[in-house]
Amino acid sequence: GNSVTQMEGPVTLSEEAFLTINCTYTATGYPSLFWYVQYPGEGLQLLLKATKADDKGSNKGFEATYRKETTSFHLEKGSVQVSDSAVYFCALSPISGGYQKVTFGTGTKLQVIP
Amino acid sequence: ETGVTQSPTHLIKTRGQQVTLRCSSQSGHNTVSWYQQALGQGPQFIFQYYREEENGRGNFPPRFSGLQFPNYSSELNVNALELDDSALYLCASSLEGGSHYNEQFFGPGTRLTVL
Numbered sequence: 001g002n003s004v005t006q007m008e009g010p011v012t013l014s015e016e017a018f019l020t021i022n023c024t025y026t027a028t029g030y031p032s033l034f035w036y037v038q039y040p041g042e043g044l045q046l047l048l049k050a051t052k053a054d055d056k057g058s059n060k061g062f063e064a065t066y067r068k069e070t071t072s073f074h075l076e077k078g079s080v081q082v083s084d085s086a087v088y089f090c091a092l093s094p095i096s097g098g099y100q101k102v103t104f105g106t107g108t109k110l111q112v113i114p
Numbered sequence: 115e116t117g118v119t120q121s122p123t124h125l126i127k128t129r130g131q132q133v134t135l136r137c138s139s140q141s142g143h144n145t146v147s148w149y150q151q152a153l154g155q156g157p158q159f160i161f162q163y164y165r166e167e168e169n170g171r172g173n174f175p176p177r178f179s180g181l182q183f184p185n186y187s188s189e190l191n192v193n194a195l196e197l198d199d200s201a202l203y204l205c206a207s208s209l210e211g212g213s214h215y216n217e218q219f220f221g222p223g224t225r226l227t228v229l
Contacts, residue, residue: 004156036220043118043204044157044220089156093218101170102147102206102218104156 002027006090006105013080013112021075021108023064023090031092033057033066033073034102038087047075047088080112118207118221126227127195135190135224137205145210146188147218148180151202163188164210192226200228 007022025033032051036044048057053068062077073090090105119138127133139146145164149157159172163182177193186207192199202225206218 034217043120043222044206046217046219049217091156101159101162101172102149102157103159106156107154 002031002092002094002103004090004092004103004105006088006108009087009107009109011108011110013110015082015112015114016079017112019075019077019080019084019110021088021090021110023073023075023105025071025073025090025092027071027092027094027103029094030068031094033064034091034093035062035064035073035075036089036091036104038089038107040086044089080110082112082114085110085112118205118219120203120205120221120224122224123222124225124227126229128229129195129197131195131228132191132193133195133226135192135203135205135226137188137190137207137221139186139188139205139207140219143207143209143219144186145208146182146186147206147208148188148190149204149206150174150199151204151223153201157204160190195228197228200226202226 003026034049035047037047048059050057050066055066064075087107087109089107093102121136147162148160151157160174161171166182179191181189202223204223205221208218
């Protein structure tokens with residue numbers, strides 16, 4: 001079946017540091033890939049997505065590139081802010097299958113300190 | 115445009131009881147999915163409804179059931195509650211066949227505690 005593996009947290013960075021959160025996946029075909037963010041006490045918000053190989057999703061300074069050859073979708077940001085502190089989830093959704101089941105990773109908690 | 119809303123925000127039940135959680139989809143969305151998120155874990159897919167029919171289900175027992183109404187709002191029912199059912203329950207809506215196919219929009223969740 002489909003699965004998503006992301007790096008263990010928590011990740012603690014100083015403000016303005018470079019961020020990378022690794023994500024790899026297992027799936028048949030060409031799933032859509034997502035990064036969701038969850039702030040404390042809230043639901044999930046879609047951060048960015050990519051629907052085919054070599055696509056780059058980007059939003060709010062975050063980027064991730066769909067790498068079919070390495071089955072990866074690593075999240076990066078050049079300069080993190082305290083307000084980026086949250087839990088980040090990598091996820092995939094198959095294009096086929098008749099329904100839109102999203103498979104999530106276990107989440108990576110990011111803490112940015114001033 | 116109204117986002118996804120869920121009620122109640124928090125709920126405390128005892129083992130063996132039954133619970134109903136509610137979700138209102140984002141305006142224009144015809145598909146709703148439910149997820150269970152245990153503390154410190156990623157969301158796990160429970161099931162999905164499209165046009166009032168269940169069209170996909172994850173690895174959850176039959177005591178987890180649902181409904182979708184003509185206005186696309188939805189309910190999640192859990193019977194015979196167990197301690198392990200304590201979790202955040204998330205509802206997500208999406209538009210089947212739209213330009214943002216398989217992009218789901220999540221509500222804030224209902225925190226269920228089973229004692």
